[in-house]
Amino acid sequence: MSTPPFYNQDVDQVLKDLDTSRQNGLSDAEVERRLETNGPNQLNEAKSTSLVHKFIDQFKDLMIAILLVAALIAAFTGELTDAIFILAIVIINALFGVFQEAKAEGAINALKEMSTPSANVLRNGQDREVSSRDLVIGDIVYLEAGDVVPADLRIIQSASLQIEESSLTGESVPVDKVAETISDQDLPLGDRHNLAFMNSNVTYGRGVGVVVATGMSTEIGHIAGALEETDQNKTPLQENLIRLGKVLTYMILAIAAITFVVGMLRGQESFVDMLLTSISLAVAAIPEGLPAIVTVTLALGTSRMAARHALVRRLPAVETLGSTDIIGSDKTGTLTQNKMTVEKLVVNGELVDAAHTGELTGTAARLADIMALNNDTKRTSDGLIGDPTETALIAFNENHHRDLDQLFKEMPREEEIPFDSERKLMATVNPAPQGYLVTVKGAPDELLKRATQIEINGQVEPLDEGMRQKLLDLNSQMAKQALRVLAFAYRPVNKIPAEMTSDQVEKDLVFTGFVGMIDPERREVAQAVAEAKDAGIRPIMITGDHRDTAAAIATRLGILAPGDEETAVISGTDLDQMSDEEFADKVTQYNVYARVAPEHKVKIVKAWQNLGKVVAMTGDGVNDAPALKTADIGIAMGITGTEVSKGASDMVLADDNFATIVNAVEEGRKVFRNIQKSLQYLLASNLAEVISIFVMTLLGWNILAPIMILWINLVTDTLPAIAMGVEPAEKGIMQRQPRGRQASFLSGGVGPAIIWQGTLQALLVLGVYGFALAHPVHSGDAAVHGDALTMAFMTLGLMQMFNAINVKSVYGSMFGPQAFANKFFNWALVGSLVAMAAVVVIEPLNPIFHVTHLDTYQWITVLIAAFSIIVLVELVKWVQRRFFHKG
Numbered sequence: 001m002s003t004p005p006f007y008n009q010d011v012d013q014v015l016k017d018l019d020t021s022r023q024n025g026l027s028d029a030e031v032e033r034r035l036e037t038n039g040p041n042q043l044n045e046a047k048s049t050s051l052v053h054k055f056i057d058q059f060k061d062l063m064i065a066i067l068l069v070a071a072l073i074a075a076f077t078g079e080l081t082d083a084i085f086i087l088a089i090v091i092i093n094a095l096f097g098v099f100q101e102a103k104a105e106g107a108i109n110a111l112k113e114m115s116t117p118s119a120n121v122l123r124n125g126q127d128r129e130v131s132s133r134d135l136v137i138g139d140i141v142y143l144e145a146g147d148v149v150p151a152d153l154r155i156i157q158s159a160s161l162q163i164e165e166s167s168l169t170g171e172s173v174p175v176d177k178v179a180e181t182i183s184d185q186d187l188p189l190g191d192r193h194n195l196a197f198m199n200s201n202v203t204y205g206r207g208v209g210v211v212v213a214t215g216m217s218t219e220i221g222h223i224a225g226a227l228e229e230t231d232q233n234k235t236p237l238q239e240n241l242i243r244l245g246k247v248l249t250y251m252i253l254a255i256a257a258i259t260f261v262v263g264m265l266r267g268q269e270s271f272v273d274m275l276l277t278s279i280s281l282a283v284a285a286i287p288e289g290l291p292a293i294v295t296v297t298l299a300l301g302t303s304r305m306a307a308r309h310a311l312v313r314r315l316p317a318v319e320t321l322g323s324t325d326i327i328g329s330d331k332t333g334t335l336t337q338n339k340m341t342v343e344k345l346v347v348n349g350e351l352v353d354a355a356h357t358g359e360l361t362g363t364a365a366r367l368a369d370i371m372a373l374n375n376d377t378k379r380t381s382d383g384l385i386g387d388p389t390e391t392a393l394i395a396f397n398e399n400h401h402r403d404l405d406q407l408f409k410e411m412p413r414e415e416e417i418p419f420d421s422e423r424k425l426m427a428t429v430n431p432a433p434q435g436y437l438v439t440v441k442g443a444p445d446e447l448l449k450r451a452t453q454i455e456i457n458g459q460v461e462p463l464d465e466g467m468r469q470k471l472l473d474l475n476s477q478m479a480k481q482a483l484r485v486l487a488f489a490y491r492p493v494n495k496i497p498a499e500m501t502s503d504q505v506e507k508d509l510v511f512t513g514f515v516g517m518i519d520p521e522r523r524e525v526a527q528a529v530a531e532a533k534d535a536g537i538r539p540i541m542i543t544g545d546h547r548d549t550a551a552a553i554a555t556r557l558g559i560l561a562p563g564d565e566e567t568a569v570i571s572g573t574d575l576d577q578m579s580d581e582e583f584a585d586k587v588t589q590y591n592v593y594a595r596v597a598p599e600h601k602v603k604i605v606k607a608w609q610n611l612g613k614v615v616a617m618t619g620d621g622v623n624d625a626p627a628l629k630t631a632d633i634g635i636a637m638g639i640t641g642t643e644v645s646k647g648a649s650d651m652v653l654a655d656d657n658f659a660t661i662v663n664a665v666e667e668g669r670k671v672f673r674n675i676q677k678s679l680q681y682l683l684a685s686n687l688a689e690v691i692s693i694f695v696m697t698l699l700g701w702n703i704l705a706p707i708m709i710l711w712i713n714l715v716t717d718t719l720p721a722i723a724m725g726v727e728p729a730e731k732g733i734m735q736r737q738p739r740g741r742q743a744s745f746l747s748g749g750v751g752p753a754i755i756w757q758g759t760l761q762a763l764l765v766l767g768v769y770g771f772a773l774a775h776p777v778h779s780g781d782a783a784v785h786g787d788a789l790t791m792a793f794m795t796l797g798l799m800q801m802f803n804a805i806n807v808k809s810v811y812g813s814m815f816g817p818q819a820f821a822n823k824f825f826n827w828a829l830v831g832s833l834v835a836m837a838a839v840v841v842i843e844p845l846n847p848i849f850h851v852t853h854l855d856t857y858q859w860i861t862v863l864i865a866a867f868s869i870i871v872l873v874e875l876v877k878w879v880q881r882r883f884f885h886k887g
Contacts, residue, residue, distance in 0.1 A: 004230065006154045006212050007192045008180045020138035020157060020210060025122035038140035041135040041214035042150055043224045058094035064291060070282050072621040073275075085710045092293075113866075119150035123884045126558060139211040143202050152218040153209030154197040155179050160205035160420050162387065163196055164334050165189070168219065168622055169544035173340065173388055173484065174203045188572045189219060190544050203387050204376070226602070226626040240745050241294065244679075252285040255690055259697055266700070277693070277703055283486050285690050286570025286713075287682040294675055297725030301671040304726075310664040311638065311657040317650035319675065320633045322668025323614045324537055325738045327661065328605060328631070330619035331543035331550055333640045335557060335658055336519045338620075340392040344483060346474050346517035348456045349467060354515075359476075360400050362458040367513040370488045372397050372404055372646040373411060374428050379404075389484060392517050405703045411437065414464065415500055423448075427505050429496050440506050440574075444475040444514060447487035451511040460510055475514060475742040482552030483516035502691040518549075521557050528659035529558045535665060536737035541629070542593045542601050542617075547571055550594040560591050572596040574605070574776065583607055601627035614741050618661065620645055662734075671730040672739070678721040679745050680754055680807045685800040686713070692796065693767045701769060704791040704796070705850045711839065712797045720804040723825035727808065749810040757806070760872055761799055768795045777855060790840060790851040791862050797836040798866035801829055806873040811886040813874060 006014055013020075020026055026034075068090060075083035119132045122140040132150035135141070141153055145162065155161065155177050162174040169190040178437050189197065196209055198218040209865065215221055256278040265276040271758070298315040305312055312318055314330060317581065332338050342354045347364045360368050364559035371393035377386035384391040397404055421427035425442035448471060471768070478485050489509035497504050541554045554560035560568055560725050569592040571717050580603075587607040601617070605627050608615045617627045620637035625648040628634030637656040648651050653660050655711045689709055696703045705881040739747065746754070772788035804825075805814050820826055839849045846853060880886040 002186075007182045007187065007194050008185060009154075011154070011156045011179060014210060014212070015156070018138040018210060018212070019728050020140065022140065022208075024125040024231060025049060026138050027124055027138040029136070031123065031136050034136065034138065038041075038137060038217075039215060040133045042133050043221055044216055044458065052571070055094055059090075063092075064090055066422070073233075073282075084695075098713050103147040115401050120147075135211055135214055137211050137214060140210050141211060142195065143207040143209060145202055145204050145206070147202040147204065149196045149198055149200045150214035150671065151198050151211045153560065154212050155194045155196060155207055155209045156423075157208040158205070158621075159207065161202070161207035162204035162500075163200050164203045164388075165197060165200045166338065168197055168200060171332070171545050177207060178421060186243055186573065186576065188544070188597055190595060207838055209638055214294070220622055223622055226599070239741070244745060248285065248579065252282050255285060255694065256281050259694055263697055277697055279657040281690060281693050283677045286688055287679075287686055290682055291311040292680070293678050293725070295720045296722050297671060297675055297678065300722075300725045301667055305651075305664055305667050306654075308667070309638075309653060309657065309660050309664045310667075311652045311654055312650070313652065314650045316824070317633050319668055319671045320650070321616065321661075321664050322666075322670070322672045323739050323741065323743065324616045324633065324665060324668070325613040325740060326608045326615045326616060327532060327539045328542045328601070328608075328617045328627070330624050331541050331545055331553055332519060333620045333656070334618050334637060335525050335541065335559075336521050336553060338519060338640055340388040340517045341520050342392050342396040342513075342515055343518050344478055344481075346471065346478075346514035347512070349454070349470060351474050351477070352543045357400070358400070363455045364491070366455060366458075367488055367515075368400065368402060369398050369407060369411075370439045370441065370490055370512055371515065372407055372443045373413065373430050373437075374426060374488070385706055389486065389517055389520075393515065396515075409746055415496055417482065417500055417505060419756055423506075425506055425743075427500070427502075429493075429500075429505070432492065435492060435494040436496055438493055438497075438509075440489045440491075440509055441486055443471070444485050447489055447509065448472065448511065450506050451489050453509070454511040471511070471514070476515040478514065480548070481516070481518075482546075484519050486515050486517070488512045488515065503725060510705065518552075521553055522658060523657040524657060527766060529661045529732065531662045532665070532697050533558070534663075537665065538591075540591050540593070540604075542596060542604060544596055545594060554592045564591070568592060569594060572600050575600050578608075584610060587611070599626070602630050605631050612741050614738065614801060616661070618658065624648075657853040666729060666734050667685070669701050669733050670727075670738075671725070673730060673733070674725050674727050676745050676750050677724045677746070679725065679808050680757075681721055681800070681808075682713075683754045683802050684758040684761065684803065684807070687754060688761035688765060688796060688800070690712075691759065691762035692792065693765055695762070696769070702785045704789070704793060705848055708793050711849060712793075712800065712836075716836045719828040720801060720825060721833050723822060723828035724804070724808075726824050727822050730809070753807070753810055756876065757803060757869075757873060760795070761803065761869060763864050764799060764868065765792050768792050768861065770860065772858070777858060783852070786852045789859065790854060791858055792835065793849075793851060794840060794854070794862045795865045798833065798862065799869045801832050801836070803869050803873065804829060806870060806877075811877055811880055814870065814879060815874075 001016070005310045009017070011351060015022060043270055060065070061554070067088075071083045071086035071090070094851045113358065118129050120129055121135070122142070123130075123308055123628070127142070131783050135151050139151075140156075141150060143153075145148065149163065156179050161177040164174040165171060169188075171190050171445035174186050175190065175193060177196060179782065180194060182192070182194055184191070185635075193422055195212075196207075196484055198220045213219075213221075214564055216225055228340070259281050260274050260278045263277060264271070280525075300319045301318040302312040302315065305318065330336055345352050345354050345357065345364070345367070347367055348362075363493070363538060375390045375393055377390045377394045381392065384394055389755045392436055411432065413428050414428040417425075417427040424446045425441075427438060427440045427442055430439065440450070448468060451463055453460050456465060469739055475485050475487075490508075491509050532539050539674065541558050541559050543550050548570060551560060551565045554569075554880050555562060555565070568590055572593070572595045575593070578586070584607055587604070588611075593604060596604075601624065609632070612634045616633045616635055616701065617637040617638075619642035623646065624636075624645050628636060629647040633651060634649040636645040636652045638654040639644070639656045641652065641656070651664065689704065689712070693703050705778050707840050761849040769788045771790040772791045773784060776784040776787065778784060778787055808814060808819065839845045840851050843853055
């Protein structure tokens with residue numbers, strides 16, 4: 001029979017099992033033995049990767065490998081200039097990647113930094129302070145308000161002990177901790193009220209606990225372990241580039257092989273010449289600038305997102321956001337403010353909105369006084385410090401501009417009965433203008449049992465059964481809205497009670513009112529949720545908080561439709577009872593997951609991913625870290641987020657604003673579309689080069705040299721392609737459905753456009769070459785073919801730049817307001833046109849690039865042919881729109 005969990009065992013049994021003593025604790029010798037057996041109370045460090053390894057990892061990409069092979073072949077065949085060009089672009093791309101990765105921080109090391117420096121323990125019968133690193137299982141640990149729990153503890157003594165666990169469980173209010181045995185089994189972390197967890201915070205009271213787990217065996221250690229075991233998923237962008245790389249590899253090898261075989265069969269070229277020709281084809285087919293262009297486009301997107309408060313830690317995350325189908329969000333601190341706020345009041349027997357109370361007078365003023373007097377909140381220059389429910393009561397007073405300094409001066413606390421979890425009340429005694437005032441706050445049902453009167457509009461009346469039932473109904477009404485309800489009452493007395501006991505003090509009370517509090521939703525989130533739904537994205541809430549609270553907030557935000565509270569909400573306990581297969585069948589049914597543990601969050605993310613969905617997970621707590629790392633994109637909160645969640649994330653929201661995610665999604669979609677434009681531009685150009693070289697080889701013409709292709713691909717193509725990365729978003733981009741994981745760069749009409757535009761360019765280039773042969777300017781076969789090749793080279797280069805204007809829209813006309821809205825693109829185009837023309841115009845460059853000097857007649861021919869691509873593409877697009885209803 002297995003040993004029951006510690007929360008199901010009584011204190012004596014726990015102490016016996018752990019071989020420790022409540023009176024003396026452990027001996028020093030026993031501590032040393034256990035330290036040697038179990039190791040120190042610390043978390044494992046993440047394995048770090050050196051900069052050299054990071055740099056080497058950049059070369060494991062298939063596209064990069066192809067480029068390196070091309071560079072090696074070029075170098076061995078004497079084309080050193082070509083080899084240097086290719087290597088330069090590869091190294092620049094690798095340095096970009098290393099720079100981004102070097103900025104990332106390890107989530108496990110951040111967890112270690114959170115560990116508490118010291119703990120108060122009982123050893124050898126004496127109290128002492130030790131390093132938390134030296135704690136062992138069986139140590140007796142003392143806790144008091146302000147402490148950070150140093151290890152996982154079983155509480156053995158509690159005096160109004162409350163611990164805030166939101167970073168671990170997601171619950172936004174501190175939890176009452178008790179020493180009593182819990183009989184319920186298979187409880188989630190948030191319901192284990194006799195356990196305290198490492199790195200949670202003591203907010204109130206005192207307690208004593210025995211260490212039951214240390215280091216990696218603690219609950220936070222389990223999270224650290226999960227982070228170590230979680231592999232980083234490939235993003236849709238990376239998957240797209242891998243698929244594209246494979247397709248290009250097969251195409252390049254096939255084209256190069258066919259060209260080599262055809263050339264050798266014709267017998268007009270030597271083996272070395274045909275090898276160089278094949279290399280030219282390979283160079284032409286490879287979009288050498290693509291890796292750098294993708295990196296730069298993502299980096300530019302990163303800069304724009306940073307200006308909108310979204311800080312990207314992994315470059316591909318920029319694009320991944322644009323393909324997101326599901327946003328799984330933690331509730332506390334992400335969708336809500338992580339700050340308890342007074343929302344409803346019951347005063348004068350009526351329910352009112354706290355925001356619409358105006359100036360507080362009469363009974364409402366009395367209620368506000370009791371909120372402040374019966375309160376342990378500390379007011380400091382850094383803000384309010386204390387229990388979140390109590391700070392909310394002080395904040396309510398401050399928001400109504402009440403003079404609390406004067407109130408505390410006139411009515412200082414002289415006696416009190418602290419809150420405890422059994423009677424669920426707290427009482428204070430304060431001097432009043434006549435005698436003293438006893439104030440009481442606590443659970444509504446307990447306080448109403450002790451109330452005999454009620455104050456209505458400043459007048460005290462007997463509390464009859466009809467009014468008592470009305471108050472209980474109002475309490476129930478607020479509880480159903482997931483409000484945390486506190487009741488307030490008072491009793492005037494002539495002197496301080498001789499016995500400060502509950503029976504003597506908390507009796508014959510005058511009921512004053514109820515206060516309903518909640519951790520409210522962020523104001524901008526409802527709009528962000530609506531925008532996400534318009535964009536075809538499904539937001540779901542994943543939280544450790546209670547079912548009713550989660551459902552109420554989700555309904556208010558629009559994540560949950562009214563009436564779906566029963567069918568679309570599931571708890572962690574229910575989730576445990578489902579098999580993976582059963583959950584996979586039902587995962588689309590649920591929008592809200594309540595009372596979940598970290599492993600549940602990972603399970604939910606994986607279930608959606610198994611359906612082919614791209615999942616983004618937002619969160620701020622330690623408990624979110626494994627799910628953030630498992631998700632396609634993990635989004636952490638910059639202000640309230642733990643370093644752990646930031647370390648596990650791909651993106652950090654600097655303003656903790658859920659609405660920023662919607663802006664980031666728009667940016668992600670824009671980045672993908674801009675990469676598509678760059679890809680269409682590059683591949684259409686490269687296809688034109690491949691067809692041109694292949695046909696030139698078949699016809700026995702001079703072919704474009706590798707240096708010519710590289711000049712076009714790396715110099716003149718790259719600037720316009722990079723400039724496309726800052727193109728403004730196309731109209732209606734946030735009204736489209738997510739493209740999903742299976743969508744490729746060639747979808748949406750891009751693939752066919754590459755084929756017909758590349759073919760069209762090749763026909764024009766070959767036409768210019770043929771025209772130059774038919775109408776030569778110079779005599780002699782070598783000179784005629786030299787001029788023809790130069791004119792074809794210039795036509796190809798200039799035409800590709802004119803085509804850059806065409807690819808701004810797959811089906812739309814270039815004649816529109818956005819055609820030249822991108823000033824960077826305009827200047828890039830001008831610069832590239834100048835660079836392209838320079839190799840012919842500047843005569844010393846002619847021999848380097850194997851070109852001749854052209855006269856005015858030849859230049860006019862080149863310019864007419866190059867510009868004609870705009871006219872022809874516009875005509876094809878018009879036919880597509882007019883007769884095939886495209887665009």
